Amino acid sequence: MTTTEIAPAIVPDFGDEDEGRKIAFVCSKGTLDMAYPALIMASGALEQGIETHIFFTFWGMDMINKKTMGDLKFTPVGNTATHMPMALTPFPGMTTMATRNLRKSMAALNIPDVPTFLSHLSDMGCHLWACKMSVDMFDLKEEDMTDDLDGVLNVSDFIEIIAGAQTMFI
Amino acid sequence: MPLAAIADREVSVDAEGFMTEYDEWDEALAPKLAENIGLGVLTEDHWKVIHFLRSDFAENGETPTLRRVATVGAIPTKELFGLFPKKPARKMAYVAGLPKPVGCI
Numbered sequence: 001m002t003t004t005e006i007a008p009a010i011v012p013d014f015g016d017e018d019e020g021r022k023i024a025f026v027c028s029k030g031t032l033d034m035a036y037p038a039l040i041m042a043s044g045a046l047e048q049g050i051e052t053h054i055f056f057t058f059w060g061m062d063m064i065n066k067k068t069m070g071d072l073k074f075t076p077v078g079n080t081a082t083h084m085p086m087a088l089t090p091f092p093g094m095t096t097m098a099t100r101n102l103r104k105s106m107a108a109l110n111i112p113d114v115p116t117f118l119s120h121l122s123d124m125g126c127h128l129w130a131c132k133m134s135v136d137m138f139d140l141k142e143e144d145m146t147d148d149l150d151g152v153l154n155v156s157d158f159i160e161i162i163a164g165a166q167t168m169f170i
Numbered sequence: 171m172p173l174a175a176i177a178d179r180e181v182s183v184d185a186e187g188f189m190t191e192y193d194e195w196d197e198a199l200a201p202k203l204a205e206n207i208g209l210g211v212l213t214e215d216h217w218k219v220i221h222f223l224r225s226d227f228a229e230n231g232e233t234p235t236l237r238r239v240a241t242v243g244a245i246p247t248k249e250l251f252g253l254f255p256k257k258p259a260r261k262m263a264y265v266a267g268l269p270k271p272v273g274c275i
Contacts, residue, residue, distance in 0.1 A: 010174050011206045012260065013186070048257060049255075
């Protein structure tokens with residue numbers, strides 16, 4: 001009798017148990033720090049072969065507006081997690097400095113900027129939708145928004161598309 | 171660390187079945203690993219990915235992520251999803267005899 005454990009072949013479970021699983025993110029914020037969570041989690045979901053949808057609404061439209069998507073900002077104002085004296089945070093230049101630092105930290109981790117990230121997600125098969133009401137409210141035309149967008153949807157259609165999805169509102 | 175018999179050879183694998191010893195893999199193993207996960211016959215395009223993964227791991231000690239294969243290896247992400255359907259990052263690592271990628275992006 002041998003003490004060495006030899007299995008015929010342990011094969012990783014790339015199973016189809018995720019077949020039919022869906023994840024949806026609603027992005028409603030237009031700041032740099034609130035843009036990344038959905039993008040990073042969507043990327044993880046797509047790597048798992050999960051059908052993934054992102055719906056951009058309200059301030060989240062800044063993430064897909066060609067004029068703003070490459071220039072999202074991060075402000076320490078009112079954000080105690082920066083551990084700065086709150087009275088200093090509204091000073092001129094603080095938001096610029098905080099934004100630059102966050103960009104640098106993300107780049108050091110090889111995390112792409114928002115426009116590049118959206119293209120990467122689109123290449124992975126992510127569905128990107130703009131909110132119809134927000135498009136009307138901000139008076140946006142199709143050509144104002146990223147070419148990676150799948151389309152403009154009203155809320156009712158979006159809710160229909162994501163039937164059964166795990167949904168996160170950010 | 172458990173051992174597994176792959177193509178009449180004993181190799182070290184982790185609990186999920188990913189090979190753990192870089193030097194225990196050679197090209198003769200890849201078709202059998204691919205078969206194990208239902209990939210079918212490996213084409214030249216599959217080999218291009220496998221070779222990039224192996225050389226990048228040798229250089230950096232880490233299995234490259236999909237994005238790294240696209241940006242450094244110049245193999246488009248869409249193509250990776252075609253070659254290794256559904257879960258390309260893990261499937262290509264498995265066939266190349268490498269651990270799962272640890273990076274998020």
